[in-house]
Amino acid sequence: MFGYVFYWSLVWDALPQLLAGAWLTLQIAVLSMLFGTVVGLALALYRQKGEGAGARFASAWVELARNTPVLFQIYMMYFGLGSVGIQVSSYAAVLIALSFNNAGYLAEIFRGGLAAVHRQQLSAARSLGLTKLQSYLHVIFPQLLRIVFYGYVTQAVWAMLNTSLGMLVGLHELSGAAQSAQSISFRSFEFFFVTALIYYLIAKLMELGARVVFRRWLRV
Amino acid sequence: MQFVLSDPGLHWRDGWFLLQGAGHTLWVTLVAGLLGTLLGVVLGWLRFSSVLLRIITAPYIDVVRSVPLIIQLVLANSFLALAGVGFDTFWLCVAVLSSSMAVVTAEVVRAGLASVPQTFRRSARSLGLSARQEFFHISAPLAVRTSFAAWVGLLLGLAKDSALVSVVGYVEYMKSSQILITRTHETLPLLVGVGVFYFVICYPVSRYSARLERRMAL
Numbered sequence: 001m002f003g004y005v006f007y008w009s010l011v012w013d014a015l016p017q018l019l020a021g022a023w024l025t026l027q028i029a030v031l032s033m034l035f036g037t038v039v040g041l042a043l044a045l046y047r048q049k050g051e052g053a054g055a056r057f058a059s060a061w062v063e064l065a066r067n068t069p070v071l072f073q074i075y076m077m078y079f080g081l082g083s084v085g086i087q088v089s090s091y092a093a094v095l096i097a098l099s100f101n102n103a104g105y106l107a108e109i110f111r112g113g114l115a116a117v118h119r120q121q122l123s124a125a126r127s128l129g130l131t132k133l134q135s136y137l138h139v140i141f142p143q144l145l146r147i148v149f150y151g152y153v154t155q156a157v158w159a160m161l162n163t164s165l166g167m168l169v170g171l172h173e174l175s176g177a178a179q180s181a182q183s184i185s186f187r188s189f190e191f192f193f194v195t196a197l198i199y200y201l202i203a204k205l206m207e208l209g210a211r212v213v214f215r216r217w218l219r220v
Numbered sequence: 221m222q223f224v225l226s227d228p229g230l231h232w233r234d235g236w237f238l239l240q241g242a243g244h245t246l247w248v249t250l251v252a253g254l255l256g257t258l259l260g261v262v263l264g265w266l267r268f269s270s271v272l273l274r275i276i277t278a279p280y281i282d283v284v285r286s287v288p289l290i291i292q293l294v295l296a297n298s299f300l301a302l303a304g305v306g307f308d309t310f311w312l313c314v315a316v317l318s319s320s321m322a323v324v325t326a327e328v329v330r331a332g333l334a335s336v337p338q339t340f341r342r343s344a345r346s347l348g349l350s351a352r353q354e355f356f357h358i359s360a361p362l363a364v365r366t367s368f369a370a371w372v373g374l375l376l377g378l379a380k381d382s383a384l385v386s387v388v389g390y391v392e393y394m395k396s397s398q399i400l401i402t403r404t405h406e407t408l409p410l411l412v413g414v415g416v417f418y419f420v421i422c423y424p425v426s427r428y429s430a431r432l433e434r435r436m437a438l
Contacts, residue, residue, distance in 0.1 A: 003304075004302045004303075004304075063419075063423060063426075064415075064419070066422075066426065067376075067418065067419050067422035067423045067426055068380070068415050068418045068419055068422070069380040069381070069383040069384075069394070069418055070380070071383045071384060071394060072383065072394070072411070072414050072415050072418060075411055075414075076411055076415065079401070079407050079411060080407065080408060080411045080412075082407070083407035083408045083411075084408065157285075157286065161286075161287070161288040161289075162288070164288035164290050164291060165288075165290065165384075167290065168387070175288065175290065175291060188294065188298040189295065189298040189299055189301075189302055192291055192294050192295045192298065193295060195291055196287045196291050196292070196295060199286060199287050199288060199291060200283060200286045200287055203285075203286035203287075204286065
């Protein structure tokens, strides 16, 4: 501020690097949401049953994912697995950890949604001759996703923001790319200001995209 | 030339170091939770009561919710540094964490206030209560009832988010474990310790909050 001159041109020069990072961020966010959704649905269904090994496993997963920091989960995948001899790349570590986390949170969101879908929908679908899988895919899940739409989008944005923790395990997603780009000039304010801007844009893009996609598929 | 520590393994006195880290985590969560909640209640009330203020504060809320906390921390840190302001890392962390806590609390408070039926408000006013009396004796107690469980969830979120403040150099539990990992290479026990630490704090509280929510729903 006082006697400090902003050098935005440095950021401009490194913009390709930042955009490559942004692409990685988006990629991990979307993939982890996809995996999280599939696993989260399964966990929610098992939890709904309420008994048996499957339900206990699902409960343990949900509680572990929801009651520990995401950073811990990422460290566990990266350093924890590394220390027992399983080497995973930082990309894989962040993706696995975030998928694990998303699955836990989404399972809880889906559980609320499943409770709101009428029980007889399943029996009705089954008696119309649909297999169990078909009735879930075509009858239950569309209704479920419509109910939990807002929670789902919030979780997606949150997952995207959490990819920024990849910076701490050396992943060059948006934050990591900014971190390494600014380390040449130490103009950290300029770099992270633009980074924040890009995050904001990605968040808005995701919200908009989700709305368009969901409107097309589910007529929310 | 290479420096070798005489005995890099884990010692009992490292337990004290971890305990300090744990204390820092709890302290930063407590202070930021308190400040954030106070700010959030005011912000939520303002956003509930005036359309103009809702529009004015919307960008702030939007930005805080769409930029990762870690970037907010780094940005605040480097901004204060280049502005030449001397500051304490602890208060920087508290400021950023409580701002994010305030934003989420404001939404919960607003939703809580909005859940109080308009008829309650009107009948209170027509019974002769002033606007302030109506707020403190009718709206606020009902809003607290509906939003308390959600607020507990936010506080837990804050406790977990406090693991990020190490990026600006505040040594809380996560960072102190990491420091020990770097020295001792006892990665797994220390990391598992981190998980257990947060789980032991968060799990009972989240169970309590879930039970509360069920009871409210009935």
